[in-house]
Amino acid sequence: MRGNPERPAAARIGRRGLLAAAGVGVLAVSAVRSRAFAADTTIRWLHLEINPKILKIWNDAAAEYMSSHPGMQVKLQFLENEAFKAKLPTLLQSPDAPSMFYSWGGGVMRAQADTGALRPIGAQMDKAWQSRLNPAALEAFRYADKIWGAPHQMAVMDIYYNKSMFQKAGVDGEKIKTWDDLLDAVTKLKAAGITPIAVGGGDKWPIMHWWAYLVVRAGGKDALAKATAGKGGGFVSAAFIDAGRSMKQLADLKPFQEGYLAATFPSMLGQFGDGRAAMVLSFSGTYQRQAAAAADGKGLAHDNVGLFAFPAVKGGKGQPTDTMGGINGWLVSRNAPPQTTDFLNLVTDVKYQTQTAATGIYLPAVPAANDAIADPLLKQAADELARSTYHQNYFDQDLGPDVGRVVNDQTTALVGGTATPEQVAKQIQEAWDLNR
């Protein structure tokens, strides 16, 4: 070493040390990896649930499955709603794709199925499993003659109202049957100094649902199906324009809370729960949600909250008993372990569905579990669903991610006063054509 002054000994040792360290590192990594491969099969369960009561039920189901199936691992993975929608396409194509994940059915599921990201599960679904599920819910996961997922929860959208505020303004919530009744109620509430309606204009879809329900009421059950098939004028047909005009009528009364264009869905529920607005159009389970979103964590007293079905419109083709809401289920990805379907059977078992119903948060997808619903508001929603003459999936989910977002943007612009009912209809039609 001394004979080579250009290369200090320390440098050589350093380089050798580096190589040695790298070698050890490689060995260590491969050791860890091979151990991971040799061990358990893992079912990765991607969800977007934040309610601890529901998560407890799911964790119990996972624990039960793991204890009865040694060598199996079930891992719950969480993504926030918006992040979930943004990351899923990439995730599904990676080796770390979730085995089963949350779905609203509709256009997004169809797009996923078309590209081969999913694995149909119908063949493994035995009679007992199929027959215990709500037929409409199961139907929502049928596409191209295959069943792609198992439904686990359902929702109906209703208008929830604050009874004491209604009383103060001299409005009877149970008597609101038509759109004019609703406009009248809004006027009275405003006169009494009460903010009539809270919406989440920042998230846009809470506003869209008002318009979508108006479309269902005006055009009836085949309004959306006809528009997507390009029949009867598509999205620029009378039902869509009329819905836009009715929506404009409501918006012109300035019924929404201050700053509604920046409000999110949770802050909309917070407004309702804090007693700052009299009405919200929201999902079944809203009572639990408003409590969680309220500033004090409790929100309104249970007997202070009522609900009524979305009002009918004059001359509309839709039935007042037509409902709009969601059907959620679990889809299985292409490379999921074969046991995933087996586990899904357990998750949608009567036992866990009954526990879900008892939380008062979701309507179960297994009708046998309906008896466990203790919350009278949820019971009312369950009855509506049972009597439903037609159940419409959320527009933005049914139309797929692209047109769905255009619908959200345009209806919010309509309420914000930057678009007319005709422009809204035209923009949606253009977006739809572009996607063909």
Place this chain on the structure above:
Amino acid sequence: MSGLALAPDRAAGPGRRPSGFARRVRDAGPVLVLFLPPALVLFTALVVVPIGEAGWYSFFDWSGYGVPTHFVGWRNFELISRYPAFRIALGNNLLIIVVSLCVQLPMALGLATLVASRIRGALTFRMIFFLPYVLADVAAGLIWRFMFDGDYGLAAGIAHALGVAPPYVLADPDWAIYAILLVIVWKYFGFHMMLFIAGLQGIDAALYDAASIDGANRRQRFRRITLPLLAPTIRLSVFFSVIGSLQLFDMIMPLTKGGPADSTQTLVTFLYSFGIMRMRVGFGSAVGVVLFAICVIFAFSYKRLAMRDA
């Protein structure tokens, strides 16, 4: 590898002095072999390949699932120009650049000259001014969203104390962008201030002493010594400002998500909400290509025009 690299070293006798270049290669060889591949592989895999892929995807109507098959030519680029939101985004990016240069930069420079000197408390102020920059963008956005909130936030509190109706700045299509500009200046001036402080500390104090002896006043010293000697730092700061403005995204999402009525979209939020969120990865890639072109054109022309001697 290292054994191979060492071999010529032993063979190099006193009679065969290698030439300068060969010697440099010989010395650098092992280092090159060991350290270049990881960087090169990472850079290629994470930068070069995605850029190429984005360029490729931008000619397809593609949802992000599977492989792109529906070739649409230049349609995605034509579509971009048809979106009013894109024009708003472009305008907002320009506005942000203008405000960065005309408000943030002078402010950072002014504060830097104040806190660069070794007076008591200067260090504390430096830290306070720098603090917003340390905060994550998303966290800063969430904090300011709460501050601007007219129901429970600081804005509500102030309005209540003054007895006026609370403002809802973020819900107002005319004002939301100015609220965001305020947050941007608040967040980033500290970073530019730090750049300027580093630049100021590199200026020889003897120059100021000499100028004082010659009778130059404070203003003359600033104009004749500080500004010219700080020019490279200012050019760097402008560069960072412009590129940072073009990339602005993670602060806007928690504040407004680009709303209301697209009034606060920037190029990147436009890309995200009209490309990725709508599962139109092809269209999003086209927006990415446009953004990339703008950044590259700016970076190279700026380097040519302003940073030649830097």
